[in-house]
Amino acid sequence: MVSSGEGVRTLTAADIAAAVNGEVRGDPTARVGSVAPLYRAGASDLTFLATPRYAPLLASRTPGVLLVSPALADTPGQPACRVVVEKPQEALLSLLPLLYRQPPRVPGIHATAVIGWGAEIGEDVSIGPYAVVGRQARIGNGVTIDAHVVLGDGVVVGRHCHLLPHVTVYAGSSLGDRVIAHSGVRIGADGYGYVFADGAHQKIPHVGRCVIHDDVEIGANTTIDRGSIDDTVIGAGTKIDNLVQVGHNVRIGKLCLIMSQVGLAGSVRVGDGCILAGQVGVSGHLEIGDGARVGAQGGVIGDIPPGETWSGYPARPHRESLRASAALLKLAGMMKRLERMLSERE
C-alpha cells in the first residue's frame, strides 16, 4: 500500500488479494487509486463484477483491477488483472477505507465557537467554526462537532459522535456513543401537542427528554421530537434516513431501519429489528412488533404483530394487500359483465 502526499493512496492487485483473501489472475503489481462502477472504470480504478447482467461491459472497459466472482472469473473481455473473490461487492466495500482516507480531523475548538458556562468537553474533541455549545453541556472524548452546530443547555453527547453542519440538539436531549447526525437534523424539538380550551389550541408544555442510544445514525433534515411527559427514545444501532419525522414519546427499538420520509405519530412503539420502508406513516399510539416490516408508503392504522410484513393503505398483511390489488385490477376488467349480470337477474 502506498500513501503519497495529498491524501492519495494506491493499492496493487497483490495488496487487494491479500486484503480480501482472493486470488490474483494477471499482473499482481497492477495498481489502482480509486473505485468506480464498471461502466466508467478506467485504468487506475478498482471495480467489481458480481452478476452476468453487467458482464458485457467488460468488452469495452479496462479497469485497473476487477474484483470478480468465481462463476464470472472467465468472462471474456479486456482487463488484464482480475482478483477472484466469493463476494466481489462486499470485498469492494471492505477495501474503501484503504483507498479513501477519512477527511482530516482537526481536534481543538475553533476560535469562533461559543462554549457555554460550565460545559464539559472531553479529550480529542473537534468543534468547528460558529458552533454553539449550551451551558453545562457534556461532550465525550473523540467527538466531532462541525460548523454551525447548536447544542442546547445540558445536552449530553457521548464518545466519538459526529454531528454534521447545522445540526440542532435542543436542551433535554442526550446522545449515546458513536451517534452520527447529518446536516440539518433536529433533535428534541417540542412535540405537536395542544389542548383546545378557551377558544384556542393551548400548547402542552414538553418536559420529556429525547434519548438517542449508541450507534444510531440520523439522516439529513430528519426531526425527532422530545417527549411530552415521557421520553422519546431511539434504540441502539437503529439507522434513520433523511426527512423522517419521529413524534413525541415515540420509542423505536434496536437495530431498526427507518427509511426516508417515514412519519411516526406520537407515542408509537416500534420493536427491535423492524424495517419501515420509504414514506410509511404510522398513526399515534400504535405498536409495531419486533422484526415487523412495512412496505413503502404503507399507512399503518392498527398494531402490527411481531415478524409480519404489512403494506398498503390501510396497511394489511402484505399477502392480503397483494391479493386485494390483483382483485381490483381484475374487477376493473369485468365490471361491465358483472353489472349486466346483476341487472338481468333482478
Next chain:
Amino acid sequence: MVSSGEGVRTLTAADIAAAVNGEVRGDPTARVGSVAPLYRAGASDLTFLATPRYAPLLASRTPGVLLVSPALADTPGQPACRVVVEKPQEALLSLLPLLYRQPPRVPGIHATAVIGWGAEIGEDVSIGPYAVVGRQARIGNGVTIDAHVVLGDGVVVGRHCHLLPHVTVYAGSSLGDRVIAHSGVRIGADGYGYVFADGAHQKIPHVGRCVIHDDVEIGANTTIDRGSIDDTVIGAGTKIDNLVQVGHNVRIGKLCLIMSQVGLAGSVRVGDGCILAGQVGVSGHLEIGDGARVGAQGGVIGDIPPGETWSGYPARPHRESLRASAALLKLAGMMKRLERMLSERE
C-alpha cells in the same frame, strides 16, 4: 411551593390539590419534584391514572403523588398519596409550569449577532449568537431569537415571538405576535413556479409575501413559501407540525391543525378550524371548507365541503372510503367464485 437553587421546584400533595381543585387522600405533605409516566414513576414523581387499562401498574409502582379520576380513586395498589380530580391528565398539564421553569432568557443582543442597517429592535429582546438580522427588519418587544437565526431585509417579527436555532425568514415575510418557529423552519422561500419557454423552465419571479398571523406555531424543518403575486397566509392560532410543505399563495384559515409531512400545493385554500392529518397531500388550487378534516395520507384531488371528513386516495367522504376498503377486502375473497360464475354464464 418550594423553589430551591438550580431551578428545581417541588410541590406537596396539598399544593397540588389546591392548584387543580382536587381532594387529597393520604399524606398532604408528600412532596414531588418532577413528572413521569406511571410505568416508571418513583417516590419523587407526580403522575396520573385516567383509564383502567393502566391500573394494574399501581401494584408495582409507588409514585410520590398520583392524580386519579374519581372512578379509579380506590384502585388497589401502593401509592400512599392520591389526589382525586375529574380530569387527571389535564390537571397534570396545568401543573407542569409550576414544576418546570422555562429555561432562563437572557435579554440583550449577543456580541456576535449581525444587525443590519436600520433594523428596529423592541424592548426586552433576546438575540443569540451568530444571529443575522436584515436591514430595516422590525422586531417587536419580548421576542427571543435563538442562535443562528437569519432574518432577511425588512422582515417584521411581532411581539413575544420565539424563533429557535437555524430558522430562516426570507425578505418579504411578516410574523404576528407570539409566533413560534422551531429549528430549521424556512419562511418565505420562492415558490415552485416556472413557465416553459425557449427550451427551458423559466423561473417566475416571486414578489408576493409570506404572512404568518398571531399565535401560529410551526414545527421543525417545515417550509412555507412566499406568494408569487398574491400572498401566502397562515391564519391566527393555526398549529403546523414538522416537515410540512406549504406552497406559494396558499391560504390557511384560523385555528387549523396541520400535522406532520402534510403537503399543500400552490394556491390551496384551507378554511378555519380544519384538521389535516399526517402525510396528507392537497393538489393545487383546491378548497378545503371550514371545519373539514382529512385522514392520514389522504390524497385530496377535489374540493372538500365544510365540516366533512374525507380520507383515502383519491380522497372521498370517510364513510365511502371505509366502505370501499371493506368491499375490496371481501372482493379478494370472492374473486374466484365471481370469475367462475361469469364464465359459466357466458
Next chain:
Amino acid sequence: MVSSGEGVRTLTAADIAAAVNGEVRGDPTARVGSVAPLYRAGASDLTFLATPRYAPLLASRTPGVLLVSPALADTPGQPACRVVVEKPQEALLSLLPLLYRQPPRVPGIHATAVIGWGAEIGEDVSIGPYAVVGRQARIGNGVTIDAHVVLGDGVVVGRHCHLLPHVTVYAGSSLGDRVIAHSGVRIGADGYGYVFADGAHQKIPHVGRCVIHDDVEIGANTTIDRGSIDDTVIGAGTKIDNLVQVGHNVRIGKLCLIMSQVGLAGSVRVGDGCILAGQVGVSGHLEIGDGARVGAQGGVIGDIPPGETWSGYPARPHRESLRASAALLKLAGMMKRLERMLSERE
C-alpha cells in the same frame, strides 16, 4: 420608467403596453408601482384578467392598470385604464423584473466568513456573514453565498450560483452554473447504505460524488445524497421543489420537474423531461423513461416506459388507475347484491 430612491420603480400604462406589445385603452399616463391579484388590487397596482371567472371582480375593484385578454377587454367595470394583450398572465410575469428590483447584492466577503486554506474565489462573488468555505473549494464568478452557508472541502460551485442561508454542501459535491439552492438544502450527505454483519448494521463508506448540473433549482430543506461508489447526478435545467429526498446514486435527467416531498430511493434513474408530482415515491433501482409523468402520491414499484403517465399505488398507467378507482366505488355500492347472488347460486 421611473426609478425613485429606496428601490421603488413605477411604470405607466404606455410603458407597459410597449413592453408587452399591447394596446392601451384609457389614460396612457396611468402609473403603477406594484403588482397585486385582482381581488385586492388598488389604484397603484398592476393586475390582470385572463378568465371570465374573475370578471365580476371588476365591478368592485379599481386597479391602476389592468392587463386583459382581447376576449375580455370590454368587460364592464371600473378600471379607467386597460392594456389589451394576448396572454395577460404571461405579460404580467414579464413585467415583474421591471417593477421589482432584485435585492441589492453586496459583492465582497463578509468579515466573519471563514475561508479555508487554498480556496479559490472568483470575481464579483458575495459571501455573507458566518459562511464557511472549505479548504480548496472553488467558487465561480458572480456567485452569491448567503449567511450561514457551509461548503465542505474541495466543493466546486459554478458561475452565478445562489446559495441561500443555511445551505450545506458536503465535500465531494460540485455545482454547475446558475444553480439555486434554497435555505436548508443538504447536498452530498452520505446515503443510506448498510450491510448487516456481526450483529449490527455496518455503514457502507460513501465515496461517490454529488453532481448538480447547470440551471438546477433546489427547494428549501431538500436533501440530495452523494453516491456510494457511483455518483448522484441531477441533470441540467431540472427543478426540484421543497422537502424532496434524492437517494444515493440516483440519476435525474434534464429539464425534469420534481415536486414537493417526492422521495427517490437509491439508484433510481429518471429520464429527461419527466414530471413527478407531489409526494410521489419511487422504489430503489427503478427506471422512469424520458418524458414520463407520475401523478401525486403515486407509489412506483416498477419501471415506467418513456412518455407514459402513471398514478396510484401501486402505480399503473393513469387510465388503468382511474378505471380501478371507478370500479371500486361501484363495487362498494353493489357488494350486497353480489353476495346475495353468489350465495343463492351455490
